[in-house]
Amino acid sequence: MSDTNQPANDKYSLRSVGRALDVLVALGRDNAKGMTVAEIAEAIGVSKSTAFSLLQTLIAHGFVADSRIGGSRQYRLGTVLIHLGDQAASNIAISQTAMPVLHQLMEATGMTARLAILDEGYAVAIARVDAPGIFKLAPSLGRRELPHCSAVGKSLLAHIPQERVATLLSRIGLPRRTDRTITEPAKLIEDLALTAWRGYSVDDEEDNIGVLCVGAAIYERGGEAIAALSVTTLKLERGDIELAKLGATVRAHADRISQMIGGPTHAALNQGGGSR
Amino acid sequence: MSDTNQPANDKYSLRSVGRALDVLVALGRDNAKGMTVAEIAEAIGVSKSTAFSLLQTLIAHGFVADSRIGGSRQYRLGTVLIHLGDQAASNIAISQTAMPVLHQLMEATGMTARLAILDEGYAVAIARVDAPGIFKLAPSLGRRELPHCSAVGKSLLAHIPQERVATLLSRIGLPRRTDRTITEPAKLIEDLALTAWRGYSVDDEEDNIGVLCVGAAIYERGGEAIAALSVTTLKLERGDIELAKLGATVRAHADRISQMIGGPTHAALNQGGGSR
DNA sequence: TTTGAGTGTTCTGTTATACAGAATTTAATT
DNA sequence: AATTAAATTCTGTATAACAGAACACTCAAA
Numbered sequence: 051m052s053d054t055n056q057p058a059n060d061k062y063s064l065r066s067v068g069r070a071l072d073v074l075v076a077l078g079r080d081n082a083k084g085m086t087v088a089e090i091a092e093a094i095g096v097s098k099s100t101a102f103s104l105l106q107t108l109i110a111h112g113f114v115a116d117s118r119i120g121g122s123r124q125y126r127l128g129t130v131l132i133h134l135g136d137q138a139a140s141n142i143a144i145s146q147t148a149m150p151v152l153h154q155l156m157e158a159t160g161m162t163a164r165l166a167i168l169d170e171g172y173a174v175a176i177a178r179v180d181a182p183g184i185f186k187l188a189p190s191l192g193r194r195e196l197p198h199c200s201a202v203g204k205s206l207l208a209h210i211p212q213e214r215v216a217t218l219l220s221r222i223g224l225p226r227r228t229d230r231t232i233t234e235p236a237k238l239i240e241d242l243a244l245t246a247w248r249g250y251s252v253d254d255e256e257d258n259i260g261v262l263c264v265g266a267a268i269y270e271r272g273g274e275a276i277a278a279l280s281v282t283t284l285k286l287e288r289g290d291i292e293l294a295k296l297g298a299t300v301r302a303h304a305d306r307i308s309q310m311i312g313g314p315t316h317a318a319l320n321q322g323g324g325s326r
Numbered sequence: 327m328s329d330t331n332q333p334a335n336d337k338y339s340l341r342s343v344g345r346a347l348d349v350l351v352a353l354g355r356d357n358a359k360g361m362t363v364a365e366i367a368e369a370i371g372v373s374k375s376t377a378f379s380l381l382q383t384l385i386a387h388g389f390v391a392d393s394r395i396g397g398s399r400q401y402r403l404g405t406v407l408i409h410l411g412d413q414a415a416s417n418i419a420i421s422q423t424a425m426p427v428l429h430q431l432m433e434a435t436g437m438t439a440r441l442a443i444l445d446e447g448y449a450v451a452i453a454r455v456d457a458p459g460i461f462k463l464a465p466s467l468g469r470r471e472l473p474h475c476s477a478v479g480k481s482l483l484a485h486i487p488q489e490r491v492a493t494l495l496s497r498i499g500l501p502r503r504t505d506r507t508i509t510e511p512a513k514l515i516e517d518l519a520l521t522a523w524r525g526y527s528v529d530d531e532e533d534n535i536g537v538l539c540v541g542a543a544i545y546e547r548g549g550e551a552i553a554a555l556s557v558t559t560l561k562l563e564r565g566d567i568e569l570a571k572l573g574a575t576v577r578a579h580a581d582r583i584s585q586m587i588g589g590p591t592h593a594a595l596n597q598g599g600g601s602r
Numbered sequence: 603t604t605t606g607a608g609t610g611t612t613c614t615g616t617t618a619t620a621c622a623g624a625a626t627t628t629a630a631t632t
Numbered sequence: 633a634a635t636t637a638a639a640t641t642c643t644g645t646a647t648a649a650c651a652g653a654a655c656a657c658t659c660a661a662a
Contacts, residue, residue, distance in 0.1 A: 062382040062612085064649065066620060067346040071387040078410045087639060097622045102640070106338040111347040122629085122638060127414035130351070135411015137354045138403035167405075169391070174405045192408025194388075286562075338641090340620065342649060363610060373651045378611070398609060398658085 084124030166202035201265030209275030250297035360400030442478035449479035477541030485551035526573035545589035
C-alpha cells in the first residue's frame, strides 16, 4: 500500500504517462540503432503488451517513428521531437540574442563556443557553434552536465547564493570524473570565489581528459547570473594557451550579451560591489 | 482483408499518455510566453486537476519546466526535449537496412562508420554511426566530398567502368588536399585496381592530415556498386592498425548489407569474374 | 487591514482504463 | 515443412485516472 519508491513530490504522477516518457528517454539513449518492442519493454520494466500500447500512442502523435525490417520492427524518436526540441531551445530567450555573439566568440578563439543555463542544479547547453575542423565536440545539447566540473557550471554556481550552492551540492554531490575533478566542497567554494573575482571559470581536464574549457557568466537586469558562455578545446591541438587572455575574451563576449539583455557587465558588478 | 492499417490505430492508444503529448504540443505552439494550468486545461480539453497531474508527471521527467511568477505559474517545454530533438534529428534520412550493420561495424572496429553514395561524381555521406568518445568526426552528412581522396569515393570509383572514371576525373580533377593526395590519373587508376582486387580502399591522410579511412563497396542485385561503407579514425588515437584485418572487417560488413538488399558479396563477384 | 477575484493545489468516489499474461499471428531460418 | 522468435491481439481484473468540489494561496483594490 505505502509503496513510495519514488521521490515524494510526484504524488500526482500518472504511471502510464511516466512510462511513456521513459520510453522516449530510452530511445534517446539507444537512438542510432533503434529498439524493438521487447528491448523497450525490458528497458523500462513493463510487459511487451504494455510497451506496445505505449508505442502505439507515441506513434499516433508523431513522437516515435517505426520501420519494418522484415518480421521485426525498429522504433526510434519521431520528427515531432525535433520540432519541440527546437522550440524548447529557442524558448530560452537568450539563445536568439546570444547566437551571433557565440559565433563571434568561436571566430575570435577558434574554439567551439557553447551557451548553457542551470536546470535543476545541472548545467544544460542550449546552443553551440562548432569550431572548424574535422573533429568536433560530441553533441551534448540539452543533456544535463555536472556543474562542479564544467566551465559553464562553475560560472553559474559562482554567482548564486552560497546556501543554494550547498543545497545543490548535497543533492547532486561532486562525483569524480577525472583525477583533476574537484571533489571536496571546500575546494570548490574556493574555486568559485576565484571564478567570481576574475570573471571567468576554468575547467582544465576536470570533466574529460585532454579537454580544456573556459567560461563566463551572463547577467540579467537584476544582476542575477542566468546563463553562461564557454569555449572548449582539445589541449593537444593547442599547446600554448594563455588562460588570462582567453578568459578575458570569453568574459568580454559574455558581457556583450549581458548588455544586450539590459544586464550589468562583470566590471559594473565589481565596481558597484553589487552583492546585498 | 480490409484491415485498418491506417495510422489511426487508437485501439491501443492510452488516453492519459495521449493527453500528456497534447500538452507538449500545446506548449510547443505557445512556447514564447509560457502557459498556465488553466490555459493548458482549456487547450487540450480536460479539467484543471487533470492538467495539473499531467504537468506534474511531465515536470518530474524534465519534459516541462515551471517557473513561479508570484501566485501564478508559467509552464514551458523542458530541456530534456532539446536533447531528444537533437537525437531525433540525427536519425532522419538514414538508410534503415544499413543502420544496424553500420552500428555493428562501429562496434567491431571502435571507429566512426559511414555510409555514402556517389552523386554527380562526388562521394556523399548519407548516414553515420559515431564511435564513442568526446570528439567526433565533423558532421559531413550530405556534403559533397572529393572521390579521389576518400575511402568511400575510391571504393565507388573502383567498381564503375573505366571510361566513366576518366570522364569524372576530367570534370572534377584531382585537387591536392595533403602531400599524400594522389594527383596523377595513372596512379589513381592503379590504386583503384588494387582496391577492386582486395575489396577495400584506403585513405591514409590523403584528405586530412592525421586521419585514416578504410572503405568497401556495397552491391545491388545487378552487381553494381551503389554505395560504400567506411570507418574513420584519428591515427594519433590508434597507433597500431592492421590494415589487412581492418579492411577485411569493413568488407565483411559491406557484404552483409549487399546480401540484405539482394546483391552479391565481394567473394561472389570475384569468383564469377563479373567485371565486363 | 479587509475583501475579493484570480490563481494553483488537494481531496474523494466512481468508472473507465491501463495492465500482465496468454493466445494468436507474422516473418525469417532451417 | 518445421522451427524459431518476434510482433500483435485478446481478455478479466485491479486500480489508476478522472472531474468536480473544496481548499490554499497571491495580488490588488477598498
